[in-house]
Amino acid sequence: MNRSELLKSPNEIIDFSIQGMTCQSCVKTITEKVSGITGVISVNVSLEKKLVEIIASRTILLSEVSTALADLPKYNVQNTKPRIRTVNTDPLPQTSLLKTYKPLIVVFIFIILASSAYQISLGAFNSHLFMNHIMAGFFVGLSFFKFLDLKAFAESFSSYDPLAQRWLSYGYVYPFIELLLGLLFIAGKFLLIANAATVIVLTLTTYGVYKRLQSKSAFQCACLGTSFNLPLSNVTIGENLVMIAMGVYGLLS
Numbered sequence: 001m002n003r004s005e006l007l008k009s010p011n012e013i014i015d016f017s018i019q020g021m022t023c024q025s026c027v028k029t030i031t032e033k034v035s036g037i038t039g040v041i042s043v044n045v046s047l048e049k050k051l052v053e054i055i056a057s058r059t060i061l062l063s064e065v066s067t068a069l070a071d072l073p074k075y076n077v078q079n080t081k082p083r084i085r086t087v088n089t090d091p092l093p094q095t096s097l098l099k100t101y102k103p104l105i106v107v108f109i110f111i112i113l114a115s116s117a118y119q120i121s122l123g124a125f126n127s128h129l130f131m132n133h134i135m136a137g138f139f140v141g142l143s144f145f146k147f148l149d150l151k152a153f154a155e156s157f158s159s160y161d162p163l164a165q166r167w168l169s170y171g172y173v174y175p176f177i178e179l180l181l182g183l184l185f186i187a188g189k190f191l192l193i194a195n196a197a198t199v200i201v202l203t204l205t206t207y208g209v210y211k212r213l214q215s216k217s218a219f220q221c222a223c224l225g226t227s228f229n230l231p232l233s234n235v236t237i238g239e240n241l242v243m244i245a246m247g248v249y250g251l252l253s
Contacts, residue, residue: 014054016065020075021047023168024158030075033068035215047155101235103228111137128253131246132185135198138243139182145225146175156222160212160232161205177201191250198247206240213237 018030027045034043034052042055054060062077069075098105115133119125146153154171158164164171177197184194209221212232221230223239230236 012056012059014056014060016052016054016062017050017078018045018052018065018069018075019050019078021045021050023047024155024165026075027159028165029072030069031215033072034065037064037068101230103224104230104235104239107141107224108138111141128250129188131250132188132191135194135243135246135250136182136185139178139185141182142223143175143178143182145227146178146222147225149226150175152226153222156220156226159220160208162208162211163204165208174201195247195250199244199251202240202244202247206237206244209236209240 021027021030024047027047030045030052031043034040034045034054037054037056037060039056039058040054040060041057044053044055045051046053052065054065066077069077111134114137115130118133119130122129150172153175154164154168157171157174158168161171161174164174181194181197184190209232213234220226221232221236223236224230
């Protein structure tokens with residue numbers, strides 16, 4: 001259930017200020033602890049704002065949040081009067097899938113058009129080159145958006161990627177890995193290594209996305225960096241699976 005669906009029901013949104021958070025690992029820990037409170041439907045923790053937003057079927061008390069974090073004394077719930085908003089029960093207009101993922105769709109259309117144009121220049125279709133160029137466009141194009149705000153990307157990426165959750169520095173390195181893979185696919189060099197790395201890296205990320213989606217919490221997809229507000233969803237998994245399939249094809253052919 002996504003956030004817009006949650007807001008259709010007569011739930012409440014309660015905000016608490018929490019001090020002591022320093023990294024995405026803190027965000028994950030607090031999310032898991034607060035999610036266990038009875039009546040909590042969804043939890044969204046902002047590291048930057050030091051804020052936890054709770055969507056619940058009832059009013060969640062300060063004492064309940066404090067109790068949930070009692071075994072973690074580094075976190076201090078400071079708001080004595082949390083901001084509570086009763087959600088409008090009127091159905092919200094649904095944003096279409098096309099509109100939500102328009103930036104990502106446009107990027108992929110440009111990549112396919114560029115790859116197809118090169119095939120036309122060859123005068124014959126070459127499946128290996130076609131997929132290499134799509135993968136090159138995917139990695140180079142998406143890494144560009146990540147480099148626009150590397151820090152914000154790393155923090156967002158660490159909310160679901162298993163390696164970035166363990167080592168935040170991996171989030172800073174990841175765009176460089178994407179760029180390098182893209183350049184290898186363009187040059188047609190070390191393709192065995194490039195395809196193997198594609199399968200391994202994207203499989204790990206896809207697993208992280210799947211686990212995060214299971215938590216039912218709303219998270220931003222960092223595939224286009226933080227320039228666009230794309231929700232983490234099955235679309236992210238589908239996008240990665242296509243790239244993984246092409247990587248496997250490149251390894252076997």
